[in-house]
Amino acid sequence: MTSPDTTIDFAAVRTAGADLRRGPRPAVAARELSTGGTGEPYTRLAPVPCGATIGAEIPGIDLSRPLDDAVLAELRRALLEYKVLFFRDQDLTADRHAAFARHWGEPQIHPFLPKAGRPEVVRLAHDADAPGVENIWHSDASFTGTPPFGSILRAVEVPDIGGDTMWADMAAAYDGLPDDVRTAIDGLTATHDFTQSFGRLMTGEQLAEARRAYPPVRHPVVRTIPETGRKLIYVNSVFTARIDGVGEADGADLLDILTDQARHPEYQVRFRWEPGSVAFWDNRITQHYALCDYYPRPRVMERVTITGDRPR
Template sequence: MSTAAPGRPVRPSVAARVLRRTADDTALRPYRRFALTPYSPTIGAEVEGVDLAAPLAPEVLAELKRALLEWKVLFFREQRLDAASHTAFARHWGVPEVHPFLPKAALPEVVRLAHDEAQPGVENVWHSDVSFAPAPPLGSVLRAVELPEVGGDTLWADMAAAYDGLPERVRERLAGLRAVHDFLRSFGLLMPPAERERQRALHPPVEHPVVRTHPETGRELIYVNRVFTDRIVGLPEGESAELLDLLQAQAAHPEYQCRFRWAPGSVAFWDNRITQHYAVSDYFPAPRVMERVTITGDRPR
């Protein structure tokens, strides 16, 4: 808990200010093809009135895309998706990727994230998916398959709002910096040496800008994460570690977050380019099974 000398106010870690949801909040338009309920001022909204397993009209898809860009993660309740319809919905937004490391479900594009007493949850770290790739994913569609009686929520953070919240002197310091992203920091840790070397040849380290510009909205955002970002190019080791720690810590501020409580039939669709997420691992030893389809993206600029 923050403390201060008697009579002196405590300085908040996130200063009070108007949080921007988009580049120009004055231009927002209502949604006419479905109902939308925000979860926070900048990130997260629940969509009602859309059946993701049914054919979707172009007008509905256009509004869903606009909602995704505005709210960064969309939530849907009481959906009836299987592996095929799950993948079909993801295809509206691009080509589904086949993850190089995670276990698959009924289709190679469907990742199965299963945890129980023998395999505890490990996604309880703020991260952006597959940032170790030259062209990280555009986004992901995640559905609940089996849930604990309580717990297992997922949080998302708006990394553009987090960038806006940095002091001006820090934003100036970040201009032009690039960082190395590497799968060895996570997936590579448990690989035998020979397999690690084989995968290293297939997935060498990549450099991405520390501050990425969203390709569709133009928002600037923090693009480093604790799972895959190794170091900042050109900085001494200690300075790199200090700056990365500062930037990676921004996702943990509740002012930039929304939280989703899963239920049977729930689906989340998020923009991986502008968000980080954290799966709360508070349900051990109960089982939690999720399935995810991830959509191929482009090279960060």
């Protein structure tokens, strides 16, 4: 953690931040177009890339059936390379959904969201009576000490128009930062807290109880994926409350600059849902944004998150 008296040239950071609002410069973006893949050919899968560094559709896989070790190994490699994988025409029940998630780790039970028949399956249902509110860039449950490794979302009912989801590659976003900004954030931590999101809907007593179970946590501002060594920006607009160890105004400006990087289309992929579609993303290296452009049409999704480890 950076101490409060650490010298950071915030004037230079703000100048760089103003330039970053125009989007990544081609010369900067070109220096790190690698997706983090090994370059080895796939023999059991045929990933179809959807974006320059993020997103691939995986055809010909039935997630409701047992998958052998070779297919699972290639799916894990594809997830590390493309960050989010898309599957069409899947026939998953809540039980099958949870079973597929268990290939990657223990499902995490979300403390605040409604469930769909099983404690590990979250139900996200929106219609005219409960409009969607997920249209803000975020990483799932970063307010926990061990945020999810991954999330698996399936479409139960989708609107005929709208309701897409977007993902941002936060490793590519880190690569696109100027050197002085990367130097400034190296070694910093940030506090993550649920109270500015879920806490707004709680009574005082509920909030106090929830804070005892989920107190604010500190995570590195720059996280590293252990399997690939890729560095990424690990702050988000929903759960990151502040940058630690710097002044309030400087920290707020820096947090704005970093969270703003998810908004650049050069780092994004967008997915059009159909009934039975499934998205599986690496929650460590991505942020996502659910478009709420379908109101008052209904949209029903179910999600399982997979327990991760402490960011490092």
